[in-house]
Amino acid sequence: MAGNDGRHGGVRKTNKKGAQKGSGGQIRRGLRGKGPTPKAEDRVYHAAHKRKLERQRREKGRHQREQTELVVGRNPVLECLHARVPSTALYVAEGAANDERLSESVRLAADRSIPVLEVNKLELDRMTGNGMHQGIGLAIPPFEYADIHDLLADAAQSPKPGMFVILDNITDPRNLGAVIRSVGAFGGNGVIIPERRSASVTAVAWRTSAGTAARVPVAKETNMTRTIKEFQKNGYQVVGLDAGGDHTLDTYDGTDNVVIVVGSEGKGISRLVRENCDTIMSIPTEPWVESLNASVAAGVVLSEFARQRRLAQ
Known part of the structure; x- marks a missing residue:
């Protein structure tokens, strides 16, 4: 019968196919697009990539320089020293006229x-x-601020009761430096300033503190109301200084x-901070004196509290 012949040429051919070996999809994957060509600066073997790395290195160095404050002028530099x-470096201009201040700055x-x-x-x-x-500049590194929880923990380890100052709306770094100096002089534990709308520990504050900023910790907090509540939770009485207090x-x-809260001479303590104080306290002065400078007010209260503590020992 036709088709049953086993001889060559006698086998019926059909279009049916069984399982066959394939590429396993490799050809299909090979034909798939690889996406857009990377930029030259993103190809590690390209010269543009090296230029990109060098540019990033320069920008990082510029950012670090911007963070470093440069104090200029012969008197300010000498005072800082x-x-x-x-300080990280003293820069002197080539050919700068020499005088006693310049010579002493270089020596120090x-x-x-x-x-x-x-x-x-x-x-x-x-x-x-x-x-x-004036031919001279002193590079000052960024100040390292403390953490409020570390300050509380350190104060708890001391046998003496804690005493802190919170500055609210103080924008003059000289006032900040003077308060830091008073806190150090009268046995305080630290100063807390807001993250925004506040003076920071710059070279001016350093100079005004007469170096005590090296030993008095300063913390910078974003939310002063929350900071006050943290102190209260740890057993602190928060006293706001303002005229006409109770x-x-x-x-x-x-x-x-x-905790002594000090506001600016003009604006005083902000509303939310005032509402969260345990007590509003005033400093007795002559009637014709309208108000005290913020750093003076802080120094007066710190001195009185330090006196009370000496008598209580």
């Missing part, structure tokens, strides 16, 4: 192992943004854990 403000820097770098006057102009540097310094007992 006398106050032992942390050398004594403290601060690098003294001679730079071109135009370079110092560029670094300072103006030509008013207590006066003459009658207030400052021998326990206390």
